[in-house]
Every structure is written in C-alpha cells, then in structure tokens.
Amino acid sequence: MSDQTRAAAADGSRFEPVILGFTCNWCSYRAADLAGTARIGYPPNIRLVRLMCSGRLDPTFVLAAFARGADGVVVSGCWPGECHYQVQNLRMLGRFLLLRRTIARLGIEPARLQLVWASAAEGQRFAREIARITEEVRALGPLGWSAATDGAAGDLAGVLEAAAGAEAADGAAPALPAEPVDGADPASPAEPVEVAR
Amino acid sequence: MSAGQDGERIGVYVCHCGSNIAGKVDVAAVRDWAAERLGSHGVVLARDNKFMCSSTGQELIEQDIRELGLTRVVVAACSPHMHEKTFRAACARAGLNPYLCELVSIREQVSWVHSDQAAATAKAKAVVAGGVYRVAEHAPLEPIRVAINPTTLVVGGGIAGITTALELADAGFPVHLVEREPSIGGHMAQFDKTFPTLDCAACILTPKMNEVGTHPNITLHTWSEVTNVSGYVGSFQVTIRHRARYVNADLCTGCGICQEKCVERVVDEAYEAGLGYRKGIYMPFPQAIPKVPVLDREHCVYFEKGTCKACEKFCPTGAIDFTQEDDEVTVEVGNIVVATGFRLFDPRRVEPYGYGRLPNVFTSLEFERMSNAAGPTGGRIVLRDGVTEPRAVGIVHCVGSRDRNYNEYCSAICCMQSLKFAHLVREHTDADVYEFYIDIRAPGKAFDEFYQRVLEEGTVFVRGRVAEVTDALRFPDEAEHDGRLIVQVEDTLAGVQRRVPVDMVVLSAALEPPKDAYDVARRFGLSCSSEGWVIERHPKLDPVATMTEGIFAAGCALGPRDIPSSVANGAAASARILGRIYQGEMLLEPVRATVDEARCSGCKVCNDLCPYNAITFRADAGVSAVSPALCQGCGTCIAACPAGAMTGTGFSDDQVMAQIEGLLSASLAAPPAPVEVPTPEAVPA
Numbered sequence: 001m002s003d004q005t006r007a008a009a010a011d012g013s014r015f016e017p018v019i020l021g022f023t024c025n026w027c028s029y030r031a032a033d034l035a036g037t038a039r040i041g042y043p044p045n046i047r048l049v050r051l052m053c054s055g056r057l058d059p060t061f062v063l064a065a066f067a068r069g070a071d072g073v074v075v076s077g078c079w080p081g082e083c084h085y086q087v088q089n090l091r092m093l094g095r096f097l098l099l100r101r102t103i104a105r106l107g108i109e110p111a112r113l114q115l116v117w118a119s120a121a122e123g124q125r126f127a128r129e130i131a132r133i134t135e136e137v138r139a140l141g142p143l144g145w146s147a148a149t150d151g152a153a154g155d156l157a158g159v160l161e162a163a164a165g166a167e168a169a170d171g172a173a174p175a176l177p178a179e180p181v182d183g184a185d186p187a188s189p190a191e192p193v194e195v196a197r
Numbered sequence: 198m199s200a201g202q203d204g205e206r207i208g209v210y211v212c213h214c215g216s217n218i219a220g221k222v223d224v225a226a227v228r229d230w231a232a233e234r235l236g237s238h239g240v241v242l243a244r245d246n247k248f249m250c251s252s253t254g255q256e257l258i259e260q261d262i263r264e265l266g267l268t269r270v271v272v273a274a275c276s277p278h279m280h281e282k283t284f285r286a287a288c289a290r291a292g293l294n295p296y297l298c299e300l301v302s303i304r305e306q307v308s309w310v311h312s313d314q315a316a317a318t319a320k321a322k323a324v325v326a327g328g329v330y331r332v333a334e335h336a337p338l339e340p341i342r343v344a345i346n347p348t349t350l351v352v353g354g355g356i357a358g359i360t361t362a363l364e365l366a367d368a369g370f371p372v373h374l375v376e377r378e379p380s381i382g383g384h385m386a387q388f389d390k391t392f393p394t395l396d397c398a399a400c401i402l403t404p405k406m407n408e409v410g411t412h413p414n415i416t417l418h419t420w421s422e423v424t425n426v427s428g429y430v431g432s433f434q435v436t437i438r439h440r441a442r443y444v445n446a447d448l449c450t451g452c453g454i455c456q457e458k459c460v461e462r463v464v465d466e467a468y469e470a471g472l473g474y475r476k477g478i479y480m481p482f483p484q485a486i487p488k489v490p491v492l493d494r495e496h497c498v499y500f501e502k503g504t505c506k507a508c509e510k511f512c513p514t515g516a517i518d519f520t521q522e523d524d525e526v527t528v529e530v531g532n533i534v535v536a537t538g539f540r541l542f543d544p545r546r547v548e549p550y551g552y553g554r555l556p557n558v559f560t561s562l563e564f565e566r567m568s569n570a571a572g573p574t575g576g577r578i579v580l581r582d583g584v585t586e587p588r589a590v591g592i593v594h595c596v597g598s599r600d601r602n603y604n605e606y607c608s609a610i611c612c613m614q615s616l617k618f619a620h621l622v623r624e625h626t627d628a629d630v631y632e633f634y635i636d637i638r639a640p641g642k643a644f645d646e647f648y649q650r651v652l653e654e655g656t657v658f659v660r661g662r663v664a665e666v667t668d669a670l671r672f673p674d675e676a677e678h679d680g681r682l683i684v685q686v687e688d689t690l691a692g693v694q695r696r697v698p699v700d701m702v703v704l705s706a707a708l709e710p711p712k713d714a715y716d717v718a719r720r721f722g723l724s725c726s727s728e729g730w731v732i733e734r735h736p737k738l739d740p741v742a743t744m745t746e747g748i749f750a751a752g753c754a755l756g757p758r759d760i761p762s763s764v765a766n767g768a769a770a771s772a773r774i775l776g777r778i779y780q781g782e783m784l785l786e787p788v789r790a791t792v793d794e795a796r797c798s799g800c801k802v803c804n805d806l807c808p809y810n811a812i813t814f815r816a817d818a819g820v821s822a823v824s825p826a827l828c829q830g831c832g833t834c835i836a837a838c839p840a841g842a843m844t845g846t847g848f849s850d851d852q853v854m855a856q857i858e859g860l861l862s863a864s865l866a867a868p869p870a871p872v873e874v875p876t877p878e879a880v881p882a
Contacts, residue, residue: 016316020860026744033276036305044316047323047860048306050277052788052848055806056832061853068861081727084744085831086719086808095836120736127310146861 017071017137021048021130022057024089027078027120034123042127043134046074053077055088059099066108069146072137074130076116089117109140205239205333208267209325210258212249212274214304221308223318227273230322235329238859241265249274255287262291269335270298271328273321276305294337296787296847301328323860330859334852340784343431343826346531347371347778349771350435352423352721353536355383356760357752359405360767361534366414368775373528374409375418375437378467380485382406383538387468387562389569389576390621391760392613393647399571403484410486416528420491424525426533426721427810429826430747431783433530441521443492444478448516451488455508455517456480463496470541470562473573478508478517482571492517532747532774535731536767537717539753542597542604542707549665550596550704556581557682558666558702561614568621578625580701587628587700591684592618593663594634598707598757604728609757611705612638616648618703619656630656631697633663633686641759659695661687666702708757721748722809730756741770745809745829746785749773788830788847794820796842803834803843 023029029050035042051057054077062073075096077089093115100110114136116129209231213219224245232243242265246254249272261267270293272284277300285295303321311317347370351362354376362374374381385391386406388398409415418437425436444455461477468481475481478492498505499519509517541562544552552558557580559567570576579586592615598608612634619630637658639645652658665685670676675683678698688695710729711717718725722745724732731750734742741749751766752758758766777783790811797820804812804821811827812834814820823834823843835843835850844850 018861020857029276030278033278033302033305036276036302036309039309041310041312044307044311044313044320047320047327048302049327049853049856049860051832051853053831053833056836056845056848056853058836058850058853060850061857064854065857065861068858070861079727082724082732084724084732085829085833086722086724088806088808088831088833091806091833091837 015138015141017045017134017140017142018069019046019072019074019130019134019137020065020070021046021074021076022054022061023048023050023076024054024056024078024084025050025052026084027082028054028076028116028118028126030120031076031118031122031126034120035127036123038123040123040127042130045134045137046130053083053085053088054092055083055085057092057095059095059102062099062103062113066103066112066143066145071140071143072112072114072133074114074116074133076118076126079117079119082119108143108145111136112140112143205268206241206266207235207239207269207271207329207332208258208261208265209235209240209243209329210249210254210270210272210274211243211245211303211321211325212254212272213245213247214249214274214308215247218274218304218308221311221314221317222303222321223314226318227303227321227325231325231329234322235326238326238329239269239333240329241267250280250283255283258284258287259291262288262293267293268297269332271325271332272298272300273303273325273328274300276302279305296338297332297335299328299332299335301325323862326862327856327859330862331852331856334849334855336846338787338846341787341789341825342782342784343429344782345431345777345780346433346529348373348528348530349774350375350423350433350528350530350533351536352534352717353383353538353752353754354378354381354409354417354419355536355538355752355763356385356402356405357538357754357763357767358383358534358536359402359409360764361536361751361771362409362415363405363412364768364771365774366409366412368771370414370775370778372415373418373435373437373530374415375421375423377420377422378481379420379442379479379491380406380481380487381409381417381419382482382484382486384562385760386482386484387470387569388565389572390617392617393641393643395617395620399484406484406486410488417487418526419487423720429824430745430785431531431826433533433747434527435530435533436525436527438523438525441494441523442489443494443517443519443521444489445516445518445521446487446489448514449489449512450514450516451480451490452513453480453490454511454513456490458507458511460505460507461496461498463493469573470560470566472563472566532749532777533721534749534751534767534770534774535717535721535723535743535754536751536763537711537714537754539708539757540711542709544596544704544706546603547596547704550593550663550702551666551668551682552704555666555668555682555702557587557700558704561611561618561703561705564618564703568618568625576625578622578628578701585700586626587622589629589631589681589697589699590618590622590626590701590703591631591633591663591666591682591697591699592703592705593666593684594632594705595662596704596706597709599635604707604709606728606757607638608705608707609638610708610759612636613641613644613647613759615703615705616651616656618705619651620647620654623654623656628700631684631699632656632658633684634658634660635662636660641761659686659688659697661689661695671696708753710754721745723748723750730754741766741773785826786830786847788845789825789828790823790830790832790834790843790845791825792821792823793842793844794818796840797821798840798842800839802837802839806833806837 083089118126228243228245281300288298289295351374362372421439424438428434459476465475477496480490494500566572597603639648684697714729749770751770752763799819835845
C-alpha cells in the first residue's frame with residue numbers, strides 16, 4: 001500500500017483509482033451500452049476508449065495510459081471465437097499476455113492490466129467485471145507513474161516517445177530504465193489470465 | 198499533439214436527454230467547464246440542450262457552424278451507436294465534413310450507470326475532454342464509393358435460399374443459386390406437414406422449386422459448392438465447383454429409367470434420413486429440381502468393378518457420360534446471401550436415449566419421412582420392422598438443446614414440431630401419445646391454438662426431462678411390457694418418477710450448424726458464434742446483414758428458426774440487396790488502414806494478420822499495400838506494424854492517443870480530493 005493510499009485511508013476518504021478501458025466497437029462497447037440501457041450500475045472510475053476491434057490495441061496505448069495517470073487499464077473484446085473480425089481478438093490476447101509481463105518488469109503490478117471478454121449481450125457481466133477490477137485496483141493504490149515520470153531524465157515517458165519515434169529500419173531497441181521506477185511496487189509475478197468462459 | 202494549435206474552432210454540445218442525462222450529470226457544470234478549461238484546446242463555445250438529437254438541437258449545431266465558423270464539433274450525449282449518424286448528418290448539412298464530428302457517450306456510459314452525481318459529472322467532463330482532444334486530430338474523410346454488380350450469389354437451396362433467389366430474380370436481376378445436394382428444396386422438402394396450419398410441405402414448396410428451375414434470371418448450380426470467394430462488396434469473384442454428375446444435363450429428360458435399371462441399392466442418409474433407400478444413380482425425390490439424376494461414384498458398380506453401365510445402356514437419350522469430371526466456374530456477383538441451413542443433432546450422443554441401439558427410437562427427421570405419404574413407409578407410422586403399428590408413442594423434447602452437455606440454446610422449432618408429430622400419430626394410428634417436455638414454447642401466430650388443439654385431442658403431456666429410454670424391465674409389474682420401451686422420467690408437476698411404457702420413441706433433436714460451418718464462415722469472411730451460427734450485424738436492428746459488407750445471411754444459418762422466419766429472412770436479405778442494386782453504388786465507412794510506403798520496410802508482418810486478405814505485398818516496390826474495399830477497418834495491422842507505417846483513418850494512433858490524454862487530463866487537472874455533495878433537487882431545468 002502506498003503512502004497516498006494510507007493517507008487517504010487515514011482521513012476517511014477512499015482512494016478513487018482512474019481506470020482506462022479499451023473496448024471494441026462490436027461486442028464490449030455494446031456490452032457497456034447494454035449495461036447503460038439496462039441501468040446496471042458500476043463504479044464511475046472507468047473511462048472508455050472505443051476501438052473498432054480489440055486487435056487495434058497498440059501496446060503503447062496501454063503504456064501511455066499508465067504514463068498519463070491511469071491506475072489501471074482494462075482491455076475488453078469479443079469472446080474468443082466470436083470476434084467480428086474473426087480472430088483479431090486473439091491477436092490482442094497475444095499482445096496482452098506479453099504486455100502483462102512487460103509491465104511487471106517495469107514495476108507495475110500485472111493486476112493493473114486486466115482482460116474482460118464480453119459479448120454485446122453481456123451488460124451484466126461487463127458491469128460486474130468493471131466493479132471487480134475497480135476494487136482490485138483500488139486495493140493496489142495509486143500507481144503514480146505520471147508523477148514519477150514527469151520531468152525526470154531518461155524517464156518512461158521519454159522511453160515511450162523514443163519507442164514511438166524509433167524507426168524500425170535502424171532496429172535498435174529503445175533503452176529501458178535499469179531500475180524500476182521510483183515509488184512503484186516491485187514486480188509481482190504474473191498471474192494466470194482467465195481466458196475461458 | 199495538443200489541440201487548438203492549428204486554429205481549430207471546436208463547439209461542444211452537452212445534451213440533457215430530458216432527465217436521462219441531466220438527472221445524474223450536472224450538465225451546466227460540464228458545459229461551463231468545457232468552455233473555460235478546454236479553451237486552450239480549441240473550444241470556442243459550449244452549449245447545452247434538452248434534446249440535442251431533436252431538430253432544434255441539430256439546427257443549433259448547423260447554425261453555429263455557419264455563423265461562428267466551427268471547424269470541429271463534439272456532442273456529449275448518447276452512445277455513438279445511437280446517434281452518430283444523426284450528428285454527422287447535421288454537420289454535413291452545414292457544410293462541415295461529417296467526420297469532423299465526434300459523439301461521446303455520457304448517457305449509456307455515465308448517467309445510466311453511475312448513481313453519484315458528483316462522480317458522474319466528473320466523469321462526463323473527462324469524457325468530453327477525451328472527445329475534444331480526439332476531434333482535434335480528426336481529418337476530413339470521404340466515404341468510399343463502390344459500384345454494385347447487379348448479380349447476386351445465393352448459397353443454399355432450402356426455403357430461405359429459394360425465397361431470396363426468387364425475390365431477386367422476379368425483380369429482374371440475375372441470381373446464381375448454389376446447392377450442395379443434387380436437388381434444391383432443403384429440409385422442407387423432407388417434411389410432410391408444416392406446423393401449425395398442417396399445410397402439405399410439398400404442395401407449397403414444389404411450385405417455388407419449379408419456379409426457380411425455370412426462371413430465366415436464375416442460374417442453378419446443384420451438386421456444387423463454393424470453393425473460393427475473393428473481392429469485396431459490389432464485385433465479388435466466386436468460384437463454384439460443379440461435382441461431376443456423370444449425366445449430361447442437356448440431354449437428360451429426367452425420365453428416371455436409369456434409376457430403375459441401376460442395380461446398386463444404398464441407404465439414403467440425406468433425403469430419407471437413413472430410413473429408406475436410393476439407387477446408385479438417383480434423383481433424391483420425384484419433384485427434384487433440376488430433374489437430372491446424379492451418379493454417386495462411391496456406390497456405382499461400374500466405378501467399383503469396371504463393368505455394368507446398365508444406366509448408359511438403357512438411357513433413351515444417351516445422356517449418361519462416365520467421362521465427366523468436376524469442373525469449376527468463376528462468376529462475378531455484387532452481393533452474397535449465405536443460407537446454408539442446419540444439420541440435425543446426432544442423438545447417438547445422448548447415450549441413455551438409446552438411438553442407434555434401440556431400434557424403435559427414431560429421430561425427428563426419420564419421423565418426418567415416415568409420416569410423409571411419399572416416404573419409405575408410404576406415410577404409415579410403424580415400428581422399425583416396417584409393419585407393426587405402435588400402441589403408444591413417446592415424443593422427447595429438447596434432445597441436444599437446452600442442455601449444458603450439448604447445446605445451451607433452444608432449437609426454436611422442436612416444441613411445435615413435436616406437437617405436430619403428436620397430431621400426426623393420432624391421425625394415422627390409434628396410439629396413445631406422450632409428450633415429454635421441459636416447457637412448451639409456442640409463441641408464433643396460431644401456435645398456442647395448435648397446442649390447445651393437441652391437448653384436446655388427448656395427448657398426454659409429462660413435464661420433465663427424460664432420464665432414460667430402455668428396453669430393460671426393472672419391476673415385476675412391467676413384465677407385460679416385455680419387448681417394449683420404457684421412458685424413465687421425473688414428472689416435475691406431480692413430483693413423481695414415472696416409467697412410461699411405449700412402443701416408439703421420437704427424439705426431437707436439436708438443430709445444429711452444418712458440420713463445415715466454420716469453413717463456410719472463413720470462406721465468406723463471416724463471424725460465427727462458438728456454436729457455428731452466423732453472427733448478424735445487429736441481432737435486433739440488422740438481423741440479416743453480416744459484419745462483412747455485401748454478405749447477408751438468411752434462414753437457419755443464423756440460428757434455429759421455423760419456415761416463416763426463414764422466408765422472412767430471405768425476403769429481407771433480397772430487399773436489402775435490391776436497394777443497393779437500384780442505387781448502383783454504395784458508400785462505405787472510410788475507417789480503413791493505409792500504408793505509408795516511405796516507412797514500410799516490407800517485413801510483411803501485417804500480411805498474415807488480415808482475415809480479409811486486404812493486404813498484399815507489392816514485390817515491385819517492396820512494400821505492403823491495403824485494398825480499401827477489402828479492408829474492414831479492424832486496425833489489427835496498425836497495432837502490429839513495427840515501423841508505424843500502417844495508419845488508420847478514423848482510429849489513428851494520434852486520435853486514440855489524444856483521446857487517452859483527454860480522458861486522463863481532467864482527473865490530473867483537479868485533485869481527486871473532496872467531491873461535491875450532490876443536492877437532491879439539483880436537477881437542471
């Protein structure tokens with residue numbers, strides 16, 4: 001538990017995490033729509049970005065979200081086998097699993113990055129999962145990555161910029177900080193990801 | 198990346214949606230916040246309105262674009278799936294490129310799901326900021342125009358495919374109808390009566406089949422399959438493989454002498470559902486269309502032993518041709534309808550019901566053939582020995598459906614079909630009939646009336662899932678039932694276990710997707726559910742379109758349904774296609790991937806990621822290229838491109854990154870500390 005969370009707990013107010021959600025246009029965003037239409041409530045901590053397909057998820061989106069202040073990121077797509085672009089959600093799954101290991105190396109608890117399969121009919125499930133994830137991220141406390149990376153030389157935002165700007169032709173991997181970013185918890189081992197319904 | 202640098206003039210419109218949004222979100226606060234805090238990002242005005250989607254709301258936007266020179270518009274209202282088109286159209290009317298408008302949802306994603314007003318208002322601000330940051334990165338886009346070839350391909354010659362083909366052909370446009378079996382007609386051709394009207398299936402189907410067979414606008418490809426589909430909406434190239442019939446269709450008169458003379462007798466697993474026989478050369482049924490037999494080379498004495506040719510000897514027109522080979526044709530079509538139907542669940546999988554082990558357990562399709570006057574028993578309902586009439590018949594519902602072990606879905610037609618069976622048994626025999634059901638689902642027109650009628654006829658209804666069908670007697674008082682079948686069931690209404698002796702059991706088996714449903718889906722670029730049913734573009738509002746432009750689906754390919762629904766699907770699909778044909782061209786959403794050739798290293802990573810084969814490698818230039826008409830805009834290639842050479846209109850990296858920044862900026866600007874306490878009466882007027 002970070003100092004900030006402890007402080008928040010001490011004065012009686014809860015830590016309210018900010019969670020960014022990436023949804024696909026066809027299933028998971030429609031599940032969110034359905035949760036709305038059916039008035040199934042969930043915590044207001046999540047803010048959604050609509051992509052056409054979860055396969056559009058560029059790993060840098062997730063890193064950028066953390067770098068800009070998100071305490072958690074949810075990636076949501078159609079169930080395996082039901083992708084509206086056939087199998088593109090499975091392409092996302094590959095990146096997701098790799099990303100979870102990557103952020104662990106960068107000092108971010110893997111539980112801050114979560115996957116939710118939701119069909120367009122699963123408003124209830126979507127709401128339930130968002131509520132669960134919100135509580136999990138709340139328990140982890142603030143990530144504080146944006147504060148940690150602001151202005152520091154060779155910081156992560158810089159790494160991200162470098163990665164985004166790097167020409168593929170030169171083939172050089174962008175340099176990663178040798179040590180975990182200050183203030184972040186040490187990497188916890190990657191948890192198994194539930195992929196089956 | 199920050200907005201406003203290019204002198205963009207952004208208008209923000211916050212909708213009350215009556216009290217739908219305003220009841221939970223402080224709309225005025227969001228409006229004022231946007232005007233004050235997002236000014237540095239190009240926001241020049243922020244307004245609110247009771248109903249932005251109303252004509253006044255839309256006119257407000259149009260007026261501001263014209264008079265105040267807005268260059269971007271953000272509307273915070275309902276889900277983009279609801280009114281994105283509405284607001285884009287409003288912008289277009291005022292001369293602003295419609296793709297410079299962004300609709301962000303503060304209703305479905307905020308006011309309808311969050312109960313705390315302060316938190317909902319704070320989130321609404323973040324969502325608006327996301328929209329403002331994003332829209333600054335938008336570029337004017339033009340929809341993609343493609344010409345529509347007026348010819349249509351219909352895959353599957355059941356009642357859904359027949360209806361589609363006839364509707365299109367009658368409207369004056371050419372149709373290619375492809376059917377895998379030797380004749381069109383599908384499952385409906387196997388039935389005797391149709392529920393609930395008890396129309397004779399053949400009497401209503403065969404005239405339509407004839408019409409298809411003789412229609413000048415329909416090219417029939419039976420005993421054929423689609424092997425390849427390429428192209429895109431408006432101009433698909435489809436390869437159809439004609440399996441060799443070994444009969445010259447031009448010479449054959451359909452007299453049937455070959456069938457008579459053929460010495461090979463084969464159990465007919467297709468049309469007769471395994472209950473009857475056919476010959477090695479055969480027409481599946483007398484009214485088959487086309488009236489040209491097929492020689493089954495797997496069951497032909499000549500092909501097996503090199504001698505016989507009885508059919509050839511007796512054919513009066515010399516139509517038999519043993520040298521025929523499979524051939525392929527390629528046709529050009531503008532739209533495709535997939536009406537590939539269903540297959541029956543194999544009840545052998547439910548071992549306790551004894552199908553395949555106990556001779557007098559029948560499938561629903563076997564019973565259809567048995568009750569059909571043109572079927573193997575001439576319409577007599579008899580046991581497997583072919584003579585004995587049953588004294589009692591048990592009909593088991595939901596075999597393989599509504600069952601977690603097999604299929605969770607309801608097969609939709611089994612209740613009504615089972616009621617029809619009960620009626621037919623009582624019409625043809627003196628047998629007692631037992632219906633073993635979970636629930637009776639009779640929601641269609643005149644369905645419940647039919648149920649009441651069957652009830653009044655004296656059919657016994659036992660509510661409960663059958664545990665077992667057995668020929669093993671368990672109790673001394675069952676001795677008199679030696680040789681019969683016992684249906685073990687828990688009667689859930691009476692709360693007792695029953696052992697009901699019957700002579701015949703009919704299993705109302707589930708409808709399942711065809712065995713090769715996934716291959717079909719892949720071939721046509723369709724999405725299908727984990728069971729294998731084609732997924733419609735929208736289950737309610739777009740029930741016959743698929744996610745792939747130009748490809749529609751009808752009938753049981755979409756899921757279990759009855760004949761009227763299949764016909765309605767077929768007609769709906771043809772209406773959608775006719776609309777496009779009359780337009781001559783159609784506009785596609787310009788959400789597409791493009792390659793920046795200067796950055797593309799030619800690594801081909803993207804090539805194999807595209808399920809639509811939209812990306813090809815141009816060897817001459819050493820770069821990949823995207824076909825905009827094939828691309829469906831999923832963006833997977835953009836995310837995967839290591840060089841950042843792939844970009845996507847509508848969902849570019851810059852747009853998504855800007856939205857992320859916007860969504861997170863609001864929380865960073867204001868400390869998360871004390872939130873305002875909502876006042877109960879604070880609903881804005």
